Amino acid sequence: MELLDRYLEAVRKHLPWQRQDDIVAELRANLESQLEEKEEALGRPLTPVEAEAWLKQLGSPIQVAAGYQPQQYLIGPNIFPTYRYVLKLACSWATIIYSILTVVQLFVAQSPSNNALLDAALHLPWVLFMAAAWVTIIFAAMEFAVMRGYVKLPAMCAPSPHWTPGNLPPLGHDAASGKKPPSYAKAVAEVVFGILFLGWLLLIPQHPWLMMGPGASWLKTSPFELAPVWVPFFWCAVAMNIVQNGWNIEALLSGRWQRPQPIKQAIFKALGLVPAAVILTAPGRIVVLLRHPATDQAQYGLQLDAINHYFHWSAEVICALIILQLGWGAVQLTLNSYRKRAAAMR
Amino acid sequence: MTIAENLFENLRLELRRGCLTLAVLAQLRQERYGYTLRKALADDGLVIDESTLYPLLRRLETQGLLASEWREEEKRNKRFYRLTPDGEQMFAQLLAEWHAINASVTATIQSTINPSL
Numbered sequence: 001m002e003l004l005d006r007y008l009e010a011v012r013k014h015l016p017w018q019r020q021d022d023i024v025a026e027l028r029a030n031l032e033s034q035l036e037e038k039e040e041a042l043g044r045p046l047t048p049v050e051a052e053a054w055l056k057q058l059g060s061p062i063q064v065a066a067g068y069q070p071q072q073y074l075i076g077p078n079i080f081p082t083y084r085y086v087l088k089l090a091c092s093w094a095t096i097i098y099s100i101l102t103v104v105q106l107f108v109a110q111s112p113s114n115n116a117l118l119d120a121a122l123h124l125p126w127v128l129f130m131a132a133a134w135v136t137i138i139f140a141a142m143e144f145a146v147m148r149g150y151v152k153l154p155a156m157c158a159p160s161p162h163w164t165p166g167n168l169p170p171l172g173h174d175a176a177s178g179k180k181p182p183s184y185a186k187a188v189a190e191v192v193f194g195i196l197f198l199g200w201l202l203l204i205p206q207h208p209w210l211m212m213g214p215g216a217s218w219l220k221t222s223p224f225e226l227a228p229v230w231v232p233f234f235w236c237a238v239a240m241n242i243v244q245n246g247w248n249i250e251a252l253l254s255g256r257w258q259r260p261q262p263i264k265q266a267i268f269k270a271l272g273l274v275p276a277a278v279i280l281t282a283p284g285r286i287v288v289l290l291r292h293p294a295t296d297q298a299q300y301g302l303q304l305d306a307i308n309h310y311f312h313w314s315a316e317v318i319c320a321l322i323i324l325q326l327g328w329g330a331v332q333l334t335l336n337s338y339r340k341r342a343a344a345m346r
Numbered sequence: 347m348t349i350a351e352n353l354f355e356n357l358r359l360e361l362r363r364g365c366l367t368l369a370v371l372a373q374l375r376q377e378r379y380g381y382t383l384r385k386a387l388a389d390d391g392l393v394i395d396e397s398t399l400y401p402l403l404r405r406l407e408t409q410g411l412l413a414s415e416w417r418e419e420e421k422r423n424k425r426f427y428r429l430t431p432d433g434e435q436m437f438a439q440l441l442a443e444w445h446a447i448n449a450s451v452t453a454t455i456q457s458t459i460n461p462s463l
């Protein structure tokens with residue numbers, strides 16, 4: 001039957017070449033037996049339409065041949081959980097390292113363009129794609145080598161014999177109270193945005209437009225200028241930001257980002273008092289000066305006093321809010337610790 | 347095909363997959379070639395597509411559970427399969443496992459239908 005020959009020839013094209021003849025010969029014997037029986041039952045040969053319907057019901061040649069192919073994965077189920085974990089880590093760290101490099105480049109550049117940050121952000125998807133591509137290529141090669149027996153399954157992909165449930169991270173306070181626990185993405189985002197914020201902060205003295213926008217040009221022509229007290233204030237803010245970023249990176253590396261850290265948060269809030277205190281203790285409560293006091297005192301003197309008064313008043317309000325927040329945090333910590341102790345005694 | 351039908355089809359195939367291997371091993375305690383094996387299974391109510399059965403025979407042979415031989419029958423060369431000694435041992439183990447699963451599932455279903463039993 002010519003149609004059967006054509007069908008088997010089409011199947012052959014998709015078979016593993018070492019076994020093509022053998023498989024096609026077996027298929028032919030089986031299908032010819034089937035055909036013979038059909039024709040015997042009908043008492044006549046199959047019509048072309050019937051033959052076509054019969055072969056169609058067997059399945060397309062590519063589908064039939066696929067059954068004889070060994071099951072193949074790009075990344076198989078043994079390796080996939082590790083692959084997904086490493087992919088997540090690689091993308092997170094690619095984002096962090098890229099953010100640090102971007103900030104350093106912006107800081108080093110004498111005159112970064114307004115679009116430099118936007119360009120860097122638009123380039124990020126490509127960086128992530130490359131990180132994901134490299135991880136995928138490495139794991140696909142690993143799968144290939146393991147499946148062909150060239151190497152054993154790497155220890156990182158096999159379940160560790162040292163694994164114990166006791167090593168699992170504890171349920172955080174938030175989880176116990178039914179709130180959603182912090183996610184890994186949030187922890188990574190905190191690090192990335194913390195670094196970007198630090199870069200932005202460090203660029204402000206050379207490029208005030210980054211904070212004030214078009215108002216920066218007004219600052220140059222204004223009769224007022226910032227008092228020297230802003231220098232320690234600025235470096236206090238930078239130091240606080242560095243400490244916070246260090247804490248966040250350390251928490252991410254050590255896995256502590258999963259646990260709520262109320263004491264650390266309280267310490268950081270308390271540190272927020274330092275820059276506010278710098279403004280509060282400014283000599284003579286002066287945070288803004290006249291650029292040319294001899295000539296401008298008469299015209300801008302009252303305005304200057306008002307500005308300094310409002311700055312001082314704002315610093316007092318900020319200090320009061322921070323102290324209130326700290327107090328409220330301390331009350332919450334005490335209550336939670338009391339609740340835990342009570343629950344443990346029940 | 348609706349989502350429910352599709353889901354049923356997937357679950358049905360999953361349920362059948364292991365049973366088919368057992369049924370094929372059971373049939374091949376007696377030597378058969380592909381087409382007569384398929385017919386024998388169909389006669390017992392287990393219809394299997396050619397594209398599923400013939401590759402399955404190859405896989406079981408690669409795993410050492412079946413042995414095959416080309417032989418002429420009714421003026422046509424056919425590949426006959428039968429269980430190897432390893433295949434017979436495996437069949438006995440799988441059969442015991444199948445009986446145990448069958449008994450457990452039956453007991454579970456009966457106890458959920460009528461908990462007093």
